Amino acid sequence: MGEGAAAVWPLTHAQVMGVLETVKDPEIPVISVVELGIVRDVSVQPDGVQVTITPTYSGCPAMHEIEADVRAALVAAGAPSVSVAMVHAPAWTTDWIGPEAREKLRAYGIAPPTKAAPPGLITLTRARTPVPCPFCGSRETRLQSEFGSTACKAIHVCQSCRQPFDEFKPF
Amino acid sequence: ASAELCGPARSADLLSHDEQQDAVVAVPAAKGPAFNPAGVRGPQLGDPLVEALLRLGDDRLILGHRLSEWCGHGPILEEDIALSNLALDLIGHATSLLALAGAVEGQGRDEDALAYFRDGTAFRNCLLVEQPNGDFAETIVRQFLFDVASVLTWDALRHSTDARVAAIAAKSLKEDTYHLRHSTEWVIRLGDGTEESHTRAQRALDRLWRFTGELLTPDAIDAAVVAHGLVIDHDAVAARWRTMVADVVQRATLTLPADGPMQRGGRVGRHTEHLGHLLATMQSVARAHPGARW
Numbered sequence: 001m002g003e004g005a006a007a008v009w010p011l012t013h014a015q016v017m018g019v020l021e022t023v024k025d026p027e028i029p030v031i032s033v034v035e036l037g038i039v040r041d042v043s044v045q046p047d048g049v050q051v052t053i054t055p056t057y058s059g060c061p062a063m064h065e066i067e068a069d070v071r072a073a074l075v076a077a078g079a080p081s082v083s084v085a086m087v088h089a090p091a092w093t094t095d096w097i098g099p100e101a102r103e104k105l106r107a108y109g110i111a112p113p114t115k116a117a118p119p120g121l122i123t124l125t126r127a128r129t130p131v132p133c134p135f136c137g138s139r140e141t142r143l144q145s146e147f148g149s150t151a152c153k154a155i156h157v158c159q160s161c162r163q164p165f166d167e168f169k170p171f
Numbered sequence: 172a173s174a175e176l177c178g179p180a181r182s183a184d185l186l187s188h189d190e191q192q193d194a195v196v197a198v199p200a201a202k203g204p205a206f207n208p209a210g211v212r213g214p215q216l217g218d219p220l221v222e223a224l225l226r227l228g229d230d231r232l233i234l235g236h237r238l239s240e241w242c243g244h245g246p247i248l249e250e251d252i253a254l255s256n257l258a259l260d261l262i263g264h265a266t267s268l269l270a271l272a273g274a275v276e277g278q279g280r281d282e283d284a285l286a287y288f289r290d291g292t293a294f295r296n297c298l299l300v301e302q303p304n305g306d307f308a309e310t311i312v313r314q315f316l317f318d319v320a321s322v323l324t325w326d327a328l329r330h331s332t333d334a335r336v337a338a339i340a341a342k343s344l345k346e347d348t349y350h351l352r353h354s355t356e357w358v359i360r361l362g363d364g365t366e367e368s369h370t371r372a373q374r375a376l377d378r379l380w381r382f383t384g385e386l387l388t389p390d391a392i393d394a395a396v397v398a399h400g401l402v403i404d405h406d407a408v409a410a411r412w413r414t415m416v417a418d419v420v421q422r423a424t425l426t427l428p429a430d431g432p433m434q435r436g437g438r439v440g441r442h443t444e445h446l447g448h449l450l451a452t453m454q455s456v457a458r459a460h461p462g463a464r465w
Contacts, residue, residue: 058342059263089338091345119344124355124419146349147253151260171345
C-alpha cells in the first residue's frame with residue numbers, strides 16, 4: 001500500500017500516518033481508520049512501529065480485520081516489525097470523527113452521527129430528532145431500529161424519497 | 172402461586188429455596204489458595220478480584236449466548252438484527268472481562284480457556300441470564316431486568332480506581348445504554364400493547380422476578396473487592412434499580428410482582444439445570460477441536 005513507492009525504513013511519524021490513511025474501515029470503505037478516530041498513538045522505534053488503536057464497539061468483528069490491515073500496510077511500506085496494541089480508555093466516541101469524514105459518510109449514503117450524549121446520562125426513552133436523509137436531505141424520516149447491519153449503525157426510512165438508510169449512531 | 176407460574180418441570184429443576192439461601196460465600200485471605208472454613212457449607216471460591224470479574228464476565232457471556240440463539244429466529248427482521256447486535260456487544264464485554272480475570276488469576280488461562288473449558292459449577296453468572304429464552308416477551312423482560320442492573324453497575328465501576336476495570340466499565344456503559352433503551356421501549360410496547368402481549372409480558376415478569384434478588388445483593392466477595400477499587404454502593408444501586416424498573420413496569424401497565432422467596436446460587440456456582448444445556452452447545456466446538464483457529 002505504499003502507492004508504488006519503494007519500501008523505505010526508517011519511516012517518519014508522518015509517513016506512518018500517511019500509510020494509516022490508506023487503511024479503510026472494512027465495513028465503511030470510504031473512511032480510513034485515522035478518520036474514524038480509532039488510531040490513538042503511533043510510535044516509530046528503531047526496530048519497527050507500534051500502533052495503538054481503540055475498538056469502536058466492544059464486540060465489533062471488524063477490529064480483527066483492521067488490526068491485520070494496519071499490520072499489512074505498514075509491513076508493505078517497509079516497517080520491519082509492526083505491533084498493534086489495543087486500549088479501551090478513553091472510550092471511543094463518534095465525536096472523534098472529523099467534518100470531512102462526516103461528509104464522506106453522507107456522500108456514501110450513511111447519515112453522519114450527531115453529538116454523542118455525555119457518559120452517565122441514562123435516558124430510558126429518548127425524544128428523537130429526525131435524522132436528515134443522506135440522499136435527499138429531507139427531515140421527514142423515521143427511525144426503524146437503533147440496531148442495524150453493523151454495531152455502529154441504526155436504520156431509518158426517509159418518508160420523502162422512500163429510501164431506507166443507515167445512520168452512524170451517536171456514541 | 173409462583174411455583175404454579177413457573178411450571179412443575181422448571182421448579183423441580185431448581186434447588187430448594189432453603190438450600191439456595193444457605194449458600195455461604197467464603198472469602199480466602201488476601202493471597203493464597205482457595206479455602207473454606209471448616210464446617211461452612213458452600214463452594215470453594217478463588218481470589219475475590221478474579222471471582223468478581225468472573226461474575227461480571229460470565230453474566231455477559233451467558234446472556235450473549237442466549238441472545239445469539241435468536242439469530243435467524245427473531246419475530247421480525249429488525250429485531251433479529253437487534254438481538255444479534257446485543258449479543259455481539261455482550262460477548263465483546265465478556266471477552267474484555269474474562270481476559271482481565273485470566274490475567275489477574277495468573278494461571279495462563281485466557282478468555283477462550285475461561286469461556287470454553289470451565290464446567291458449570293465454575294461459572295459465576297447470575298441465574299437470571301441462564302434462563303431459557305422462552306417467548307419474545309420473556310427474552311425482553313429478562314433483558315430489561317438485566318440491562319437496568321448492568322447500566323447502574325457500569326455507572327458505578329467507571330469510577331473504579333482500577334484503571335482496567337474503569338476502562339471496560341466506561342466503554343460497556345455506552346453500549347448498554349442503547350440496550351436498556353431498546354428493552355425498555357419493548358417492555359412498554361408489549362405491556363401496553365394487545366391483550367396477548369400484555370398477558371405474556373406479565374407472565375414473564377412474574378416468572379423471572381424470583382431471579383432478581385441475586386442481581387444486586389452484595390456478599391463477601393463484593394465487600395472484599397472494595398479494597399481493589401471496585402466500589403459499588405449496593406444500597407443506592409438497588410434502590411435506583413427498583414425505581415427504574417417500577418417506573419417502566421408502571422408505564423407498561425404491568426404489575427410489579429411481590430417480593431417472594433428469591434432463587435440464588437449462580438454467584439457461587441450453583442446453577443439451574445439450564446446452564447448445563449447451554450454450555451453443552453456453547454462449548455462443544457471448542458472442546459471437539461481444542462486449539463482450532465479459523
